[in-house]
Amino acid sequence: MQAFEYASPKTLKEALALLGSGWNDAAVLAGGTDLLSLMKDGVVAPKRVVNIKEIAELKGITKTATGVRIGAAVTVDELLSNAIVRASLPALTQAAHGITSPQIRNMGTVGGDLCQRPRCWYFRAGFGLLPKHEGTDLVTEGDNRYHAIFGDGAAKFVSASSFGPALVALGAKVKLASAGGTREVDAAKFFVAPSNNDAREVALLPNEILTEILVPVKAGEKSATYEVRQKDAMDWPLAAAAVTLTMKGSTVASANIVLGHVGPTPYWAEKASSMLAGKAITEETAEAAGKAAVEGAKPLSHNTYKVQLASVAVKRALLAAAGVKS
Amino acid sequence: MSEILDPEKREKRKGRGFSRRGFMQGIGVTGAVAPALLPEQAQAQTPPGVMGPGPVAITLNINGKPMKATVEPRETLLDTLRNQLDITGAKRVCDRGTCGACSVLVNGKVSYACSILAIDAQGKQITTIEGFAMSGGKPHAVVQAFVNNDAQQCGYCTPGFVVASKAFLDHNPNPTYEQVKDGLGGNLCRCGTYVGVRKAVLEAAKMMKGGSNA
Numbered sequence: 001m002q003a004f005e006y007a008s009p010k011t012l013k014e015a016l017a018l019l020g021s022g023w024n025d026a027a028v029l030a031g032g033t034d035l036l037s038l039m040k041d042g043v044v045a046p047k048r049v050v051n052i053k054e055i056a057e058l059k060g061i062t063k064t065a066t067g068v069r070i071g072a073a074v075t076v077d078e079l080l081s082n083a084i085v086r087a088s089l090p091a092l093t094q095a096a097h098g099i100t101s102p103q104i105r106n107m108g109t110v111g112g113d114l115c116q117r118p119r120c121w122y123f124r125a126g127f128g129l130l131p132k133h134e135g136t137d138l139v140t141e142g143d144n145r146y147h148a149i150f151g152d153g154a155a156k157f158v159s160a161s162s163f164g165p166a167l168v169a170l171g172a173k174v175k176l177a178s179a180g181g182t183r184e185v186d187a188a189k190f191f192v193a194p195s196n197n198d199a200r201e202v203a204l205l206p207n208e209i210l211t212e213i214l215v216p217v218k219a220g221e222k223s224a225t226y227e228v229r230q231k232d233a234m235d236w237p238l239a240a241a242a243v244t245l246t247m248k249g250s251t252v253a254s255a256n257i258v259l260g261h262v263g264p265t266p267y268w269a270e271k272a273s274s275m276l277a278g279k280a281i282t283e284e285t286a287e288a289a290g291k292a293a294v295e296g297a298k299p300l301s302h303n304t305y306k307v308q309l310a311s312v313a314v315k316r317a318l319l320a321a322a323g324v325k326s
Numbered sequence: 327m328s329e330i331l332d333p334e335k336r337e338k339r340k341g342r343g344f345s346r347r348g349f350m351q352g353i354g355v356t357g358a359v360a361p362a363l364l365p366e367q368a369q370a371q372t373p374p375g376v377m378g379p380g381p382v383a384i385t386l387n388i389n390g391k392p393m394k395a396t397v398e399p400r401e402t403l404l405d406t407l408r409n410q411l412d413i414t415g416a417k418r419v420c421d422r423g424t425c426g427a428c429s430v431l432v433n434g435k436v437s438y439a440c441s442i443l444a445i446d447a448q449g450k451q452i453t454t455i456e457g458f459a460m461s462g463g464k465p466h467a468v469v470q471a472f473v474n475n476d477a478q479q480c481g482y483c484t485p486g487f488v489v490a491s492k493a494f495l496d497h498n499p500n501p502t503y504e505q506v507k508d509g510l511g512g513n514l515c516r517c518g519t520y521v522g523v524r525k526a527v528l529e530a531a532k533m534m535k536g537g538s539n540a
Contacts, residue, residue, distance in 0.1 A: 001400045002400070003380075003398055004378065004379055005376050005399065006443070007375050007376045008446070014375070017373070018375075032423075032442060033423045036402065036440070037423060051446055077435070100511040101426070102436055102493070102509060102510075103426060103429060104438075106437055107423075234424065234514065
């Protein structure tokens with residue numbers, strides 16, 4: 001790990017003043033579960049590290065007029081044990097439970113989950129987001145068993161965020177602050193498929209801090225997250241689905257289906273979402289939506305298995321959200 | 327094991343003189359020397375509140391005692407514990423926040439010491455396995471239950487598992503087997519002693535309810 005300066009400001013304003021215009025000028029430290037590993041592996045080498053855990057403005061989960069505000073420095077464990085979230089946004093509670101290490105849940109933050117870098121092993125080995133070596137595309141020509149099955153661009157890593165799919169499905173916004181002001185970005189637009197190695201996988205700029213997540217709570221809306229994983233513990237899902245359902249009686253008025261870990265951003269399954277309108281959620285309709293959700297998937301040489309996993313994740317998330325026992 | 331885990335005996339052992347660790351510290355193997363900057367220069371270049379990149383004096387609260395160390399901001403809590411403070415129960419294995427061998431309690435919550443900067447651990451109550459494994463010459467219920475259930479093989483993951491188990495039982499005194507499995511999801515054992523570990527935690531839960539050195 002390269003040496004760096006360290007600061008632990010008490011206010012957001014002080015923290016923002018310590019950031020620079022480039023990613024190497026300063027890195028934001030919250031839980032540290034990703035940043036420290038990236039620095040140890042030399043993937044990033046910031047000149048300064050700014051700890052944001054002492055900033056009160058970034059903490060707390062509160063009800064707002066339209067939903068719930070989650071401070072970016074709220075830990076995964078705090079989110080998991082929060083009664084407001086559990087009652088009104090079960091998809092988020094379920095995603096938090098999917099982060100299966102108690103240590104990561106105690107240390108890691110919600111903002112950090114959204115900003116964590118991809119787990120692609122070529123990226124982690126220093127080959128960049130669009131890894132190439134001597135002209136060879138490392139992902140398509142190499143071991144891509146955990147890589148993307150969706151996405152037309154050059155990026156073949158998968159977004160590692162556990163909360164991303166649920167936040168996109170719920171229509172959440174994230175707040176990004178810089179010394180010059182604050183902007184709100186739709187969760188769906190926060191995640192970006194980079195088209196070159198200098199671009200990032202999130203909309204955050206080097207001089208910005210993600211300060212809070214605003215999640216709308218709509219009366220009667222149901223939600224769920226279902227993750228498919230290789231092991232019970234200590235790994236990212238192979239595929240995940242987050243769904244929201246607004247019901248009209250026993251049939252669906254509107255649905256949102258978002259897949260996770262299948263592409264460089266959470267993937268909104270548009271056709272599968274719209275085809276559920278007017279139907280009841282049953283084994284059959286949920287399975288059909290799961291099949292529709294993975295239409296157009298383009299698996300790589302080693303990850304065709306993910307198509308089926310993603311399809312089943314959609315089915316099970318829909319059944320869970322609707323409360324149908326399978 | 328008792329000599330390693332009992333703080334009083336450890337103090338006596340250290341008093342015996344030469345140790346490999348002390349020798350390494352003495353010749354300065356563990357710390358790089360910061361580039362010399364005149365104080366005025368450092369002031370001019372550094373905004374207020376910014377420390378390092380050279381060594382910074384810190385105080386950590388470890389097992390109820392204030393302990394002083396000098397660290398570069400990049401040094402992890404795990405390395406400070408092991409290399410400077412001679413508290414070696416937490417093990418350095420993956421060093422990437424994955425295996426759990428470095429588990430310590432931070433304000434009572436189980437955490438990976440490899441993924442916390444030492445400078446960032448100031449002002450927090452750090453509890454390592456040395457802080458609770460033995461008291462009054464008797465092992466903690468979790469430690470005793472690990473022995474009773476053969477819950478270790480090579481032993482490298484064991485201190486981390488014991489710390490994680492204690493933290494788990496502190497919050498879940500009455501767990502089911504499934505809850506134990508879930509609650510220890512942040513620790514890996516490459517020998518595969520999971521069944522013994524889970525049985526040990528269930529036994530420790532019973533022992534702690536019986537008032538056995540909980």
